[in-house]
Amino acid sequence: MKILAVDTTSGACSVALYDQGQVKERFVRAERDHTRRLLPMVEQVLGESGYSLGQLDSLAVSQGPGSFTGLRIAISCVQGLAFSADLPVVPVSSLAALALGAVRENPDWATRQMPVLAALDARMQEVYWGLYDVTKPGHALLPDQVSSPEQVIASLESAGYVTAGESGVDQGKAALLAAGPGWGYPELAELNPRELLLDAGIHAQDIAVLAADLWQQGKQVSADTLQPAYLRNEVTWKKRERIRPSK
Template sequence: MKILALDTTSGSCSVALNDGGRLTEQFVAAERDHTRRLLPMVDRVLAEAGLKLAQLDALAVSRGPGSFTGLRIAISSVQGLAFAAGLPVIPVSSLAALAAGARRKHPEWHAGTIVAALDARMQQVYWGAYSPAAPAESIVPEAVEDPAEATASLSAAGIEGALYGAGPGWHYPELAAAPVAAIDLDCPIHARDLAELALPLAQAGKAVSAEQLEPVYLRNEVTWKKRQKIRPQ
């Protein structure tokens, strides 16, 4: 199966092709210019593989959480490509991709649960926990919380085995107090990990049409729930 994955969730921009397990990636650590960089990177990855867009089986993209602007850039780009080539899209959690990249970087973490955390600004973090048995789905619901709340939630989850922290969200001292064996702040999201996670999701029937593709912001969902609670009945 040939899957092309795109990511602009955070401070990097990457495109990768998973061609039957053979991975090709273009990766740039860049806070800006994602819109200008992304489609030329798609062209380079496809050219390197000797493929046309229409020869792919599916596209994959970070569905979030992450930067609002970054998510919109990747998702709108994938929607345009999907419409043009009539391809399905596989939404992949950006936190799951972050955790997968950390597991790839740290082979010694292979048997543990990786707690991925992105800085959500406003003194909050996006976080989720990913086991080697189900790397694309968080053990607990992905959440946006204050660092101290995230630490309490993680402790209350009662996850068995070793825990490891990955991602820039771990810079908050309150989160760093969580019961993890090690922390790596420098774990950018790579499209190659999206492309690998996308394959079992596609096989499980998780692909959607371009029209159905929507970002997962988490913060919007939390804000809506709070409004629901305080709205007079």
Template sequence: MKILALDTTSGACSVALLSNGQLIERFIQAERDHTRRLLPMVDEVLTEAGMKLAELDAMAVSRGPGSFTGLRIAISCVQGLAFSVDLPVVPVSSLAALALGARRAHPEWGRSPVAAMLDARMQQVYWGVYSAESPNDSLITEAVQNPDQVVLSLKEAALPAPVYGAGPGLHYEAFEQAPLAEVDLTSLIRAGDIAQLAIPLWERGTAVSAEQLEPAYLRNEITWKKRQKIRSQ
């Protein structure tokens, strides 16, 4: 399978081509200029592979959660590219990709669960917990919460110990009380991990058309549900 993945969810910009098990990737840690950098990186990766966009089987992108602006940049780019050559798109959880990257960087963590955390601003984090057996599916429903709520949820959850933590969202002081054996605040999302996760999702049949691709903000979804509840009362 040949799949091209893009990501601009957080403080990095990356593009990766996974073709029959071989990975070609470009990764830049930069807070700005994602829009300017992304398409040239796509061209570089495709050129190195000697491949045209139309030869791909699918594209993949982080669906979120994450920065509103960051998500929109990559999603809009993928929509334009996929639509131009009629390619399906596989949406991948940014948190699952963060956890997979941390597990790859820390082989000593073995197959233990990884709690992935992204800073959601306003004293909150986006988070989920991912296992090696089912890396696309959070053991606790992905959510946006304040750190104290996350710590309580981790303590109450029946997760197999030890549990490790990954991501910049773990910088809050409250996480010092979390039942985490070790944390890596430097973990970032990489397009290569999104491509790896997209393969089993593709096999599940979760690909969508470019027009159907939508970001998963979590915060907006919760607000919408609350509004719907108020209106129904």
């Protein structure tokens, strides 16, 4: 199985090739110029592998949540490649990739019997977040959502992952592993997780690994049906209205 994965969800640009269980990645931290960088990186990864686009089984991309602009760039790129080579696409949660990357960078996490809470800064005092099984980071224990830090804690309490009053440094550490810049909000950090990887990022190599499993499950889609998972659709709609006001 050969899958090419692309990501521009956050402040980085990455492309990776999954080839029969082996993954090679090009990763560049860049807040801007994703559009200019992405296709040359795709060509480099394919060139180094010796494969053409048509020899792949599928493409994969971070579906979101994340930066609206970043998601559109990656998804548009993958749609163009998919149409040109008649390939299916596997959409992958950016939060699942974030959780998997944190476990990959911290192998000892896999021995901990506690979930990974991946969180990205959604601005406006909210975070994109998802709760994932540490032994199977692609398996969501709670669905990806956007909430205030206080609402995150309330949701965890309601689902039984955190007991009321467990947050706060004086109350000990919550039985959670934490990954992602969304944990920079002090209100969320009050959960005091057992371990925290604040600078965890989203990598195409993790998207590729997750996509391989999803591909085996038959969860690929056609390029024309690929849609970003913004989670904050009302904000997206307002932005579209400002750009293209109704008549």
